[in-house]
Amino acid sequence: MNIELILFGAFALLTLLSAGMVIFARSPINSAMALVSTFFFLAGIYVLLWAHTVAVLQVLVYAGAIMVLFLFVIMLLNLGESPTRGRPTLARLAGGAATVGLLAVLVVTLLKVPGDVPAMAPEAQASFGTMALLGQTLFTQWLLPFEAVSLLLLVAMVGAVVVAKSRI
């Protein structure tokens, strides 16, 4: 047993546990809190994949900004617990069956992916996952998509204000 495998197992278990709490919690506020912990544990998994910059972004944007938005809306709407657990209709049973089927197909497919990793050159290894490499790739090769994303965020901001206004 090595430390990387232990860390991966712990983070994976905690991620799946808190994701289950997101789905099955009665009250939306409990779901939101479980979602925050899911994001934190996933950031740990990202660090194990040497994606340090994305892990930091995950905590800043997801666990910070997006979760504040969710909590704000939950408090604004003043939602309580769902009164009754809905009865299992045909559509929901079909949804559960489709999920199990998709999981089976994904597991069978992913087990065929070769899991071995080709060795990285030492200089590539030193810069992999750093903010310098991400920024260099983003601002040279992916500059146009980056600008498009900034436009998308602007449109989303204006759209959110317009849609949520009380009188349209």
Add this chain to the structure above:
Amino acid sequence: MAADVAAREAPNRPMVPITYYLLLAAALFCMGMFGVLVRRNALVVFMSVELMLNAANLTFLAFARMRGDAIGHVSAFFVIAVAAAEAAIGLAIVIAVFRSRGSVLVEDIRTMKH
């Protein structure tokens, strides 16, 4: 000699196979899909969508680690930005629907059904 080679390659090769990360992402995606299909509260449905987006991100990062290039990280960055836009618009729609109908249960919103 074999131990020497293993020690030299140790920092370069992951101890955890990439397949494990992919299986974790598949499980996370399926949990999110289950939440989208089964839950009735629109806010929890949005949280399940965030779970699915995170599973896609995890897959991007696992393959980026496997290939050793930064394209997967750039894709994950874009996914995070799009998820932020989606959450802002989606929650604004939830607020607008709650104002007009007084409910956030997806089964109460069926004006356009049939």
